[in-house]
Amino acid sequence: MSPNVNDILVLAAILLGLGIGGALFRTNLVVLFAALQTAAAGAVLAICAIGTASETARNTAQIFALIVTVSMSMSSVLGYIIFFSRFRAVKRSNINDAVELRE
Amino acid sequence: MTLLGLLLYLLFATTLFCAVYLLFSKNLYRISFALFVLNVSLSGIMLYLGYRAISLIFFSWSAIATVLFLSFSSALVGDLSNGFQKSEGTKKFANYIGLFVGGGFGFGFLWAIKRQGLALDRSSFDPGIPMEALGKQLLGEHSIVLHLIGFLILIVVIGASTLRRRIDGQRSSNES
Numbered sequence: 001m002s003p004n005v006n007d008i009l010v011l012a013a014i015l016l017g018l019g020i021g022g023a024l025f026r027t028n029l030v031v032l033f034a035a036l037q038t039a040a041a042g043a044v045l046a047i048c049a050i051g052t053a054s055e056t057a058r059n060t061a062q063i064f065a066l067i068v069t070v071s072m073s074m075s076s077v078l079g080y081i082i083f084f085s086r087f088r089a090v091k092r093s094n095i096n097d098a099v100e101l102r103e
Numbered sequence: 104m105t106l107l108g109l110l111l112y113l114l115f116a117t118t119l120f121c122a123v124y125l126l127f128s129k130n131l132y133r134i135s136f137a138l139f140v141l142n143v144s145l146s147g148i149m150l151y152l153g154y155r156a157i158s159l160i161f162f163s164w165s166a167i168a169t170v171l172f173l174s175f176s177s178a179l180v181g182d183l184s185n186g187f188q189k190s191e192g193t194k195k196f197a198n199y200i201g202l203f204v205g206g207g208f209g210f211g212f213l214w215a216i217k218r219q220g221l222a223l224d225r226s227s228f229d230p231g232i233p234m235e236a237l238g239k240q241l242l243g244e245h246s247i248v249l250h251l252i253g254f255l256i257l258i259v260v261i262g263a264s265t266l267r268r269r270i271d272g273q274r275s276s277n278e279s
Binding site: 052 | 108111112115118122123126131134135138141142145148149152153154156157160161167168171172176178233236237240241248249252256259263
């Protein structure tokens with residue numbers, strides 16, 4: 001007995017849920033980025049599982065997984081840069097303090 | 104249950120545990136390592152599904168993300184090395200260990216190249232991955248996604264510059 005595609009899809013859904021929950025409820029920006037990465041990782045896993053289930057969509061799934069992974073990493077690096085420049089200016093990492101981003 | 108199935112269930116368990124730990128932990132260093140283990144476990148699951156290239160990219164990204172996380176965590180909560188390197192002797196010992204491990208890796212890499220060469224011919228790549236078809240699809244049928252990403256990056260750059268100008272304007276008005 002080994003895990004099938006349905007199990008992997010369930011795992012991907014749990015990861016997506018946990019990631020979104022972390023992004024909504026944690027206030028530290030570093031943890032928020034980690035939670036967003038978890039959500040994106042769940043999405044990539046779901047794409048891979050769907051590609052495995054359907055033989056015709058395998059190449060498309062590979063391309064989409066690649067694009068999601070690369071855009072996730074790019075957005076994370078951009079976010080870290082913005083966060084770090086802000087942290088150097090105000091010495092705070094709590095997102096609730098970032099009032100200038102809401103204006 | 105086969106050994107591979109057991110290993111896969113173990114990867115499932117580590118993924119879930121790390122995701123939950125990441126959501127509830129307060130220690131940034133532990134969160135960094137939890138994210139690394141989570142991403143590596145996911146790479147293993149993708150490898151099981153047959154996505155070798157994606158798995159490798161995901162693993163590389165997880166290593167880079169861990170370094171980024173540790174850097175920002177050390178900027179937030181203090182130097183990580185303070186907890187481990189107490190004296191000058193300990194620091195020197197750590198440097199020698201790093202030099203030894205790095206030298207070992209370098210020697211092993213050079214020895215492997217000398218033994219079997221770089222072998223970058225066509226047959227050294229996995230024939231199971233249809234690279235040509237993937238490349239054609241990426242730059243042909245799905246090129247709209249690349250355009251969309253470029254457009255989004257343009258919006259982000261314009262937004263960042265606008266925000267920067269507004270903050271500078273507010274600062275100069277506050278100073279005056």
